[in-house]
Amino acid sequence: MKPTLRHILKLKKEYSHLPFFDFLRDETLSARQRLEFYPCMSPFIMSFGDLNRYVMRQEPTSDPYQAMVNEHSYEDDHHWPWYLEDFIKLGFSSEKTSPTEHLQFFYSDRTAVNRLLSYKLAHLIYNSSSIVRLAIIEAIEETGNVLFELIGKLAEKIEAEMGIELRYCGEFHFRKESGHAMTKNHTIMAKIEMDDQTRAEAIEKVNLVFAWFTEWTEELLAYAKENLNHSLEPVAQRISMSSVYSF
Numbered sequence: 001m002k003p004t005l006r007h008i009l010k011l012k013k014e015y016s017h018l019p020f021f022d023f024l025r026d027e028t029l030s031a032r033q034r035l036e037f038y039p040c041m042s043p044f045i046m047s048f049g050d051l052n053r054y055v056m057r058q059e060p061t062s063d064p065y066q067a068m069v070n071e072h073s074y075e076d077d078h079h080w081p082w083y084l085e086d087f088i089k090l091g092f093s094s095e096k097t098s099p100t101e102h103l104q105f106f107y108s109d110r111t112a113v114n115r116l117l118s119y120k121l122a123h124l125i126y127n128s129s130s131i132v133r134l135a136i137i138e139a140i141e142e143t144g145n146v147l148f149e150l151i152g153k154l155a156e157k158i159e160a161e162m163g164i165e166l167r168y169c170g171e172f173h174f175r176k177e178s179g180h181a182m183t184k185n186h187t188i189m190a191k192i193e194m195d196d197q198t199r200a201e202a203i204e205k206v207n208l209v210f211a212w213f214t215e216w217t218e219e220l221l222a223y224a225k226e227n228l229n230h231s232l233e234p235v236a237q238r239i240s241m242s243s244v245y246s247f
């Protein structure tokens with residue numbers, strides 16, 4: 001799997017230069033402003049537990065690669081409660097927003113790419129052998145690594161400035177991620193033999209993962225910019241917008 005892993009790292013490097021990540025690095029904005037995209041990723045983050053639990057995991061298994069997939073799925077299926085915890089800490093949970101309005105947002109056009117990302121990944125994983133699943137998971141993890149490294153820095157700033165510990169965005173989550181079977185066992189993964197056909201399939205699917213996550217970052221960036229622009233608008237205009245967007 002070594003060439004596939006090398007390919008993933010090459011794509012990761014390109015991915016880390018996307019405009020959304022430059023936005024997260026933009027020192028002219030406060031850490032909190034740069035986290036303005038946070039609610040937009042809720043549909044994907046909330047379904048990521050399901051992807052691990054119900055799509056990646058297949059039990060029982062006698063397949064050693066599926067066993068690796070299963071092990072990974074147990075490590076990554078329960079991180080969303082920390083996402084909700086930070087959602088509240090960052091002030092996105094407003095009593096002025098009704099549950100119906102939350103659902104409207106969750107299923108709105110503004111978060112469509114987020115929802116579709118989960119469906120597309122589910123389709124890709126269901127239709128892949130265990131060995132290809134390992135490559136897909138590795139690609140997903142590397143996209144996550146780019147995001148968490150950057151928002152981890154923002155979490156540090158927020159903790160220093162406001163004394164708020166963000167467990168999803170910050171060190172707490174990042175430490176669990178770097179302890180993954182996937183990353184810890186890169187050497188084991190590199191040694192997995194793949195025939196030419198399987199490697200071609202893995203590379204094709206890894207390319208799709210990065211392309212879909214690229215679209216995902218575009219939605220997050222558009223959402224953040226739109227919200228930041230609204231917050232600069234005159235108050236009267238903002239009040240009329242808030243009846244449309246509660247987030």
Ligand SMILES: [Fe+2]
Nearest residue numbers: 076141144177
């Ligand atoms: Fe993860």
Ligand SMILES: [Fe+2]
Nearest residue numbers: 076079173177
């Ligand atoms: Fe995670």
